[in-house]
Amino acid sequence: MSGWKSPRGRVLSAFVLGSLIVLQSACSGAAANTPSLTPAPLQHTGTAGLSGPSAGSTPSRAPTTATPSPLQGTGTAGLSSPYAGSTPSPLQGTGTAGLSGPDADSTPSRAPTTDASNCQEDWCAYEGHFWLERPVQSVMGDDIDPTYRYGSTENGTREAHSGVELQAPAGDSVHAAAGGVVVVAGGDDQAHAVAGNSGYGNVVILKHSFPGLDQPLFTLYAHLQEIDVAPGESVSGGQVIGKVGATGAATGPHLHFEVRLGGDTIGDTRNPELWFQPHAGEDSRPNGALAGQILNPDGSLANLSNVVLQYTRLQGAVALQVTYLQTYASSAQHGDDEWQENFAAGDLPAGWYRVTFVIDGGMIDRQVEVFPGRVSVLKVRVN
Numbered sequence: 001m002s003g004w005k006s007p008r009g010r011v012l013s014a015f016v017l018g019s020l021i022v023l024q025s026a027c028s029g030a031a032a033n034t035p036s037l038t039p040a041p042l043q044h045t046g047t048a049g050l051s052g053p054s055a056g057s058t059p060s061r062a063p064t065t066a067t068p069s070p071l072q073g074t075g076t077a078g079l080s081s082p083y084a085g086s087t088p089s090p091l092q093g094t095g096t097a098g099l100s101g102p103d104a105d106s107t108p109s110r111a112p113t114t115d116a117s118n119c120q121e122d123w124c125a126y127e128g129h130f131w132l133e134r135p136v137q138s139v140m141g142d143d144i145d146p147t148y149r150y151g152s153t154e155n156g157t158r159e160a161h162s163g164v165e166l167q168a169p170a171g172d173s174v175h176a177a178a179g180g181v182v183v184v185a186g187g188d189d190q191a192h193a194v195a196g197n198s199g200y201g202n203v204v205i206l207k208h209s210f211p212g213l214d215q216p217l218f219t220l221y222a223h224l225q226e227i228d229v230a231p232g233e234s235v236s237g238g239q240v241i242g243k244v245g246a247t248g249a250a251t252g253p254h255l256h257f258e259v260r261l262g263g264d265t266i267g268d269t270r271n272p273e274l275w276f277q278p279h280a281g282e283d284s285r286p287n288g289a290l291a292g293q294i295l296n297p298d299g300s301l302a303n304l305s306n307v308v309l310q311y312t313r314l315q316g317a318v319a320l321q322v323t324y325l326q327t328y329a330s331s332a333q334h335g336d337d338e339w340q341e342n343f344a345a346g347d348l349p350a351g352w353y354r355v356t357f358v359i360d361g362g363m364i365d366r367q368v369e370v371f372p373g374r375v376s377v378l379k380v381r382v383n
């Protein structure tokens, strides 16, 4: 893909939350209700409202050699892997060279490449679809705001987020995340764009097609101060399509960015973190991503306010940085068509991650390896 790209490899920047606290502004993509606009700037540390043993720990400022695992010492009894049993799955696990089961021959157009050598009992690494460039490149970086991720309610203080925020000063250029065609460029009074919700302000939607993807992908850029493209226009990846602003329901200048797959309504969104090209890590290898699906005993997607990722670089080692996530809050947020995840974090340094959370009264503790330029998908179902 052509166009601008971040030259920086910032391994830890997504975790440096403290610097964002003062500057952060936010929106709700589904900002039909004004209560969702409460800025709650003091809750942006990512720990407010969290329960459990990790609630008092500091999520940012890695690396740290502090207490490696506040969640340590818990077992995994009572759990089973969806892959461990007889259930046929393209994710089928350990020792399964290649794919097996009825899904093996149904080649999806976007066929994730399962590298069997990277599979473990309950997770597998995929090639992924990191096809999108970062739409802003500001003095505040080009990372997503980690305090209000896709599907997050910011601990119940906001509506479930239909996209991600990228912080940037008003007037900064907004770039097309990929080449495509402009399908919407205007105010959020265009019902086509907002599907019954207001709050986007000036919004651009681009339609993209990618080789091997059998449905259109849309990217949405909201709160724009200025729009520099018109409907029907073709744009190249990286092309300037507008300027960062705070139009619509925004507490300050920032870019609200969405990925929509198959259709361009708010019901078609996916997690942009699983589409952005990862930055280069400290060893110049690209970062990777981790996605997970947590199921209740009845098979439904779990709704958890605190999923903790501890980056340890080596399996079982001391945590170097910690990321706090929550599962996608509502049915308005969709997992990947293939992976059906209900939590995810992109742009993670390659290495081992300890994934811990409390569900059904028990603490779950899993180790997952993240590979450069790939997405590791963990699946856990409580018995």
Ligand SMILES: [Zn+2]
Residues within 6 Å of the ligand: 026, 027, 028, 029, 161, 163, 164, 165, 255, 256, 257
């Ligand atoms: Zn937003």
